[in-house]
Amino acid sequence: MQVCDRRWLLWCVSVLLLHGTSPVVAQHVKVLPDQGEAQALADQLLQGLAEQRALLKSGQFKLEGTIQPEWRAGLKPTVEFSCQAECYFADGFHQFRFDQRVSQIPLNLPQQKEPLVELSQYIRTPEFSIHTAGNNTDVRIFEPDHPSRETLLGPFDIRVVGLISGSELQTGMSASETRRSLSGVLESYRGYQLETVRLLEDRLYEVTWRFGKKAEFRLVLQIDAARGYAPVKLEYYHKRGQAKPFSDGRVCRVTVHWERKSQVWVPVSLQSESRQGTQRMELKFAWKSVNEQIPASVFTLDGLDLPEGRRLEDHHGNSGLLETSIIDHRDGKKTLIRGGDFRPDEE
Structure with a gap:
C-alpha cells in the first residue's frame, strides 16, 4: 500500500x-x-x-452485586459476598459518596445461619474525607487524599469501569485515588x-x-x-x-x-x-439520576445517617451502648467532635 x-x-x-x-x-x-x-x-x-x-458530571446510582473470592472454573466456592451500595457524585467527581452494605454468605453451611453484615460509608470533597467503620459507629475525618479504608468493594470512580480489572476495581480508591481516577487510568x-x-x-x-x-x-x-x-x-x-x-x-x-x-x-x-x-x-x-443536581448536604457529616452507637459489654461485664464516635484527624491532630462514651443499661 x-x-x-x-x-x-x-x-x-x-x-x-x-x-x-x-x-x-x-x-x-x-x-x-x-x-x-x-x-x-x-x-x-x-x-x-x-x-x-x-x-458524566454528576449522578446517583444503586449497585447490587456478588463476589466469589475463591472462584475457580468448575468448582463450587465455599463463600460468597453480597454487596449493596449507593453512590453519589457531583461537580465532576470533586464531591463523592459511597455507602456500602456487605453480607458474607457461607455456601457450605445451613441456610438458616445468619450472614455476617458490614456497613461502611465514605465521603470525599475538596476540603476533607470522611471514613466510617464498625457498622458506621466509628467515624474519622481526614484530608481529602487520605486513602479509603479497605472494604470488600472499595469506593471507585464509575468512569473507569471497563478500563481496569475486577481486582483493581474492587481495590478502588484504597490503593491510590489518583491512579484509579479516570485521568490516572488513561x-x-x-x-x-x-x-x-x-x-x-x-x-x-x-x-x-x-x-x-x-x-x-x-x-x-x-x-x-x-x-x-x-x-x-x-x-x-x-x-x-x-x-x-x-x-x-x-x-x-x-x-x-x-x-x-x-x-x-x-x-x-x-x-x-x-x-x-x-x-x-x-x-x-441502577441509575437514579444522571447529570442532575445532587443536594450539597449529601456530602457532609450531618448528611450521614449514623447509628446512636454500638451495643457491647465493658471490661466489668456491664452491657450498654458505646456511643458513635467522630474524630477529626486533620492537621496532625486528633480531636474528638462527639461520642465515644459508654452508657450502661439502666437496671
Whole structure:
C-alpha cells in the first residue's frame, strides 16, 4: 500500500469515528499495518473515550452485586459476598459518596445461619474525607487524599469501569485515588506500548498494548465507538517464559454493558473473572439520576445517617451502648467532635 493510500485510509476511518457515518470503507479494514497510523487511531479512540466519560458530571446510582473470592472454573466456592451500595457524585467527581452494605454468605453451611453484615460509608470533597467503620459507629475525618479504608468493594470512580480489572476495581480508591481516577487510568494507557488496532465490526475496535518491565503483560481492550466510545471488553494476559504464548496466560476478562441515559452512555452491568485473587464478580448499576443536581448536604457529616452507637459489654461485664464516635484527624491532630462514651443499661 502506498503512503498516500494509507493516509487516505486513516482519514476515512477518522471521519467515520468522529461523525458516525456508516463505515462502508472501514468494514474492509482488519488491521492498520503502519505503526504511525495505528498509533494515531489508538490515540483518537482514547481521546473519544476520555471525552465521553467526562460528560458524566454528576449522578446517583444503586449497585447490587456478588463476589466469589475463591472462584475457580468448575468448582463450587465455599463463600460468597453480597454487596449493596449507593453512590453519589457531583461537580465532576470533586464531591463523592459511597455507602456500602456487605453480607458474607457461607455456601457450605445451613441456610438458616445468619450472614455476617458490614456497613461502611465514605465521603470525599475538596476540603476533607470522611471514613466510617464498625457498622458506621466509628467515624474519622481526614484530608481529602487520605486513602479509603479497605472494604470488600472499595469506593471507585464509575468512569473507569471497563478500563481496569475486577481486582483493581474492587481495590478502588484504597490503593491510590489518583491512579484509579479516570485521568490516572488513561495516563497509564498512554504509557503502554501499542501493538495493533483492529476493526472487529461496525465501529467496534480492538486495541492491544504491551506493558511491564519486559513487556510481559498484554492488555486487549474493545472500544465501541457507536456507543460513546464505551470500553465493552477488557482482557489481561501475562506471559511467563519465552516459549509460552500469551494466549496461555490470561489473567482476567471483564465485560461491560452500557445504556444511554440523559444523552450520556453509562455502565449498567459488569462481569469479571480473574485469576488475580481467583475471584468472580458480577455487578449491576441502577441509575437514579444522571447529570442532575445532587443536594450539597449529601456530602457532609450531618448528611450521614449514623447509628446512636454500638451495643457491647465493658471490661466489668456491664452491657450498654458505646456511643458513635467522630474524630477529626486533620492537621496532625486528633480531636474528638462527639461520642465515644459508654452508657450502661439502666437496671
